[in-house]
Amino acid sequence: MFRILLVFVWSFINLLPAAAQAAGTLSIIIDDVGYRATDTRLLRLPHQITLALLPATPYAKEIAQLAKKQSRAVMLHLPMQSKSGYKPEPNTLTLQMTPLQLQQNVRKALADIPDSIGINNHMGSLLTENSLAMLAVMQVLKEKQLLFVDSKTSHKSVAYQIAKDIGVEAYQRHVFLDNLKQIDKIRLQLDKAIQQAKTGKQVIAIGHPYPQTLTVLNHYLTHPDKLQGVVLRSMAELKQPLVSRNTILEQASK
Numbered sequence: 110m111f112r113i114l115l116v117f118v119w120s121f122i123n124l125l126p127a128a129a130q131a132a133g134t135l136s137i138i139i140d141d142v143g144y145r146a147t148d149t150r151l152l153r154l155p156h157q158i159t160l161a162l163l164p165a166t167p168y169a170k171e172i173a174q175l176a177k178k179q180s181r182a183v184m185l186h187l188p189m190q191s192k193s194g195y196k197p198e199p200n201t202l203t204l205q206m207t208p209l210q211l212q213q214n215v216r217k218a219l220a221d222i223p224d225s226i227g228i229n230n231h232m233g234s235l236l237t238e239n240s241l242a243m244l245a246v247m248q249v250l251k252e253k254q255l256l257f258v259d260s261k262t263s264h265k266s267v268a269y270q271i272a273k274d275i276g277v278e279a280y281q282r283h284v285f286l287d288n289l290k291q292i293d294k295i296r297l298q299l300d301k302a303i304q305q306a307k308t309g310k311q312v313i314a315i316g317h318p319y320p321q322t323l324t325v326l327n328h329y330l331t332h333p334d335k336l337q338g339v340v341l342r343s344m345a346e347l348k349q350p351l352v353s354r355n356t357i358l359e360q361a362s363k
Contacts, residue, residue, distance in 0.1 A: 189233030
């Protein structure tokens with residue numbers, strides 16, 4: 110009986126269509142959370158949507174606590190110096206800081222959102238190009254065993270590579286959903302992310318708590334056929350390896 114079951118399981122796996130076996134994952138991060146009371150609407154989205162909270166904002170701690178009750182992953186959306194000249198957020202990491210000051214500010218920001226599974230950069234087109242600054246930041250993440258997502262606000266960013274080099278679990282953004290705040294444009298970007306994931310990739314898309322973005326996400330995520338077989342995963346779930354064929358066979362033998 111056991112041999113029959115084993116053969117059945119193995120045959121089932123191998124007979125799966127190639128596209129199903131190669132199905133990729135899509136992770137969606139919503140940045141800039143914490144400024145507005147209306148950001149609580151994000152908690153109505155499926156729990157696989159990861160929220161990235163800005164430190165020292167009026168509603169960040171409240172939303173983090175509510176997210177924890179939902180078992181929803183949250184990240185620290187850490188402000189970093191940009192080339193744009195915009196007025197910096199509170200706790201923004203800058204090139205004028207020493208490595209020690211950078212690390213102190215990272216720790217302070219993490220203390221504001223203590224259940225963060227990791228960080229991604231808010232702006233940072235200037236700071237993420239600086240190797241010494243990124244090394245200081247990644248040393249804190251390694252110590253705390255937190256992950257890093259490079260938002261890729263600069264194509265010259267070295268953040269991802271430095272994180273990988275020192276052993277920090279690291280990912281990169283593939284698609285920005287809402288650089289253009291138009292529903293049809295956001296749909297095109299989400300479709301782009303889905304198509305990339307369909308090739309078997311692990312795709313990360315980043316959006317913002319704009320009404321247009323929420324409209325598109327609500328439509329897609331309440332119609333499972335829109336994801337076209339792609340698996341939606343939170344950033345926390347990415348840390349858990351998918352079940353392998355060997356694991357399935359081992360479970361079948363018990």
